[in-house]
Amino acid sequence: MIQINLNLVFTIINLLVLYILMKKFLFGPVIRIMDQRKEMIDQQFEEAKKTEDRANQLQKQYENALKSAKEESYQIVEQAKLEAKAQAERTAEEARVQADQLFAKAQADIASEREYAMRQMQGEIGKLAMEAAARIVGSQAGEEQDLSMYDQFIEKAGDPDDNGSC
Amino acid sequence: MLKEELNCETVFTIPIGKGIPVFESVAVTWVIMAVLVVLSLILVRNLKVENPGKKQLLLEAGIGALRNFFRGILGEDGDRYIPYMMTVIIYLGVSNVSGIFGVKPPTKDLNVTLALAVMSMFLIEYCGIHKKGLKGFFKSFLDPIPVMLPMNIMEVLIRPTALCFRLFGNILGGFVVMALVEFVCPAILPIPFSLYFDFFDGFIQAYIFVFLTSMFMKETME
Numbered sequence: 001m002i003q004i005n006l007n008l009v010f011t012i013i014n015l016l017v018l019y020i021l022m023k024k025f026l027f028g029p030v031i032r033i034m035d036q037r038k039e040m041i042d043q044q045f046e047e048a049k050k051t052e053d054r055a056n057q058l059q060k061q062y063e064n065a066l067k068s069a070k071e072e073s074y075q076i077v078e079q080a081k082l083e084a085k086a087q088a089e090r091t092a093e094e095a096r097v098q099a100d101q102l103f104a105k106a107q108a109d110i111a112s113e114r115e116y117a118m119r120q121m122q123g124e125i126g127k128l129a130m131e132a133a134a135r136i137v138g139s140q141a142g143e144e145q146d147l148s149m150y151d152q153f154i155e156k157a158g159d160p161d162d163n164g165s166c
Numbered sequence: 167m168l169k170e171e172l173n174c175e176t177v178f179t180i181p182i183g184k185g186i187p188v189f190e191s192v193a194v195t196w197v198i199m200a201v202l203v204v205l206s207l208i209l210v211r212n213l214k215v216e217n218p219g220k221k222q223l224l225l226e227a228g229i230g231a232l233r234n235f236f237r238g239i240l241g242e243d244g245d246r247y248i249p250y251m252m253t254v255i256i257y258l259g260v261s262n263v264s265g266i267f268g269v270k271p272p273t274k275d276l277n278v279t280l281a282l283a284v285m286s287m288f289l290i291e292y293c294g295i296h297k298k299g300l301k302g303f304f305k306s307f308l309d310p311i312p313v314m315l316p317m318n319i320m321e322v323l324i325r326p327t328a329l330c331f332r333l334f335g336n337i338l339g340g341f342v343v344m345a346l347v348e349f350v351c352p353a354i355l356p357i358p359f360s361l362y363f364d365f366f367d368g369f370i371q372a373y374i375f376v377f378l379t380s381m382f383m384k385e386t387m388e
Contacts (some may be wrong), residue, residue, distance in 0.1 A: 002276050003174075009274075010192045011281035018199045019253045026206035027249045030229050033213045033222075040215060 171382065174275045191275035192310075198260050198272070239380040243297060243387055247289065247380075255376040262337060262368025263346065266360060273337040273371075276330075283330030286379045291322065294386035325382055329375060336371045340364065 176187035209225050217225065232255065236248045258290045272278045295303045307318040340363035347359045 004277055004280060006186050007174075007189045007192050007275070007277040008284070010188065011190045011195060011278045012285060013253070014192065014195045014199060015257070015281065015285060018195075018202065018257060019250050021199070021203050022253045022256070023249045025203060025210060027229065027252060029210045029213055030225060031233070033215055033218075034226055034230060036215045057381065 174270070174277075176235070180327055181308050189275060189277065190270055194264060194269050194272045195257075195261065195278070197269075197285075198257065198264065202256065202260065203302035236380055239377070244293075244380070244383065247293065247383065250289065251376050251380055254285075254379070255372050258282075258333075258375055259369055262372055265323055265341060265364050265368075271337055271341065271368075273333055274341050276334050279330045279334040279337075282375070283326035285327035286329055286375075286382075287322065287327075290325065290379065290382045290386050293383045297387040317369050319366035325378075329378055333371050333375050336367055 174191060176188045177190050177193040178188055180186040209221065213222055229252070232246055233251050236244065236251050240247060240251075258273065261278075263271075266272045291303075294306060297303075298306060298353060307315055309318070343360060344356065344363050346357050
């Protein structure tokens with residue numbers, strides 16, 4: 001009833017042939033298709049992920065840009081404030097310096113004017129003194145002259161004794 | 167009459183030398199092969215990557231399930247053996263069930279189960295050699311302790327023998343019981359028995375055969 005013979009070899013050959021045929025006609029194509037689909041899905045996932053990443057990156061970029069713009073505007077305002085303050089200070093300083101200068105100049109002018117006036121007055125006084133001195137000297141030296149003048153005057157005017165009626 | 171049923175009939179004899187008898191099991195295997203190839207050709211036609219039809223989805227679900235099953239047992243390194251294991255489970259499933267089509271299941275013939283077991287044996291050992299190299303493979307016979315060497319050598323032959331006789335015994339037993347039941351009461355009564363012995367037991371045996379083979383393969387690869 002049970003006999004082992006060449007049919008064992010036939011069966012092995014059958015199995016090998018069946019294996020090759022199944023692999024070629026059934027498993028090969030089906031597995032290839034499944035792998036292809038898997039690959040496609042993976043690819044799509046990857047692409048979706050990539051797109052998402054890019055979107056996130058863009059969002060971050062925009063946020064950063066917004067933030068930096070805010071910061072920049074703040075900085076600009078701050079700088080403008082600083083500049084304005086500096087400008088005001090400078091202007092005030094300049095004005096003060098100018099005022100000081102003017103004041104100093106005015107003081108110098110006044111001082112020089114006074115000196116000039118003093119000097120003039122001194123000159124005048126000197127002249128007057130000279131004149132007065134001259135007059136005094138002149139009256140001493142001109143006694144004779146005075147006498148002569150006097151004489152001349154009398155001559156011109158006549159003797160007061162003669163015509164004392166005038 | 168019953169005894170006739172149990173015998174493996176010679177379908178024809180190849181007239182070489184004394185004549186080589188070709189058994190029914192081999193002939194039925196040819197028919198099964200032809201049916202499987204034709205079915206694959208029909209099912210595999212116009213496979214699409216996108217928008218697969220219902221037929222394709224079913225096919226992919228089936229093959230995907232088998233693939234995941236074997237991949238789960240064999241692991242990453244076993245991918246190259248999966249097509250063979252799938253071929254064996256499909257062939258065993260079909261031939262175990264073929265009894266309901268009125269032919270004798272090929273697996274009822276010891277030649278067929280022995281052939282399957284011999285192929286499993288070579289595959290199991292090939293797995294080990296491919297994974298570990300010749301030296302590592304022979305060294306693994308001394309695991310876990312050198313005393314185990316005789317056991318390990320015996321295991322090489324015992325494993326396929328157990329596979330072979332489990333399958334053969336189950337299918338033959340089922341066949342005998344079915345023949346008896348049909349002999350006693352040819353109407354209605356054989357239906358539940360047939361459901362059990364032909365379908366349930368047939369698929370279970372096919373499953374056990376490939377499950378154990380892949381378990382042994384995994385074991386050898388480790």
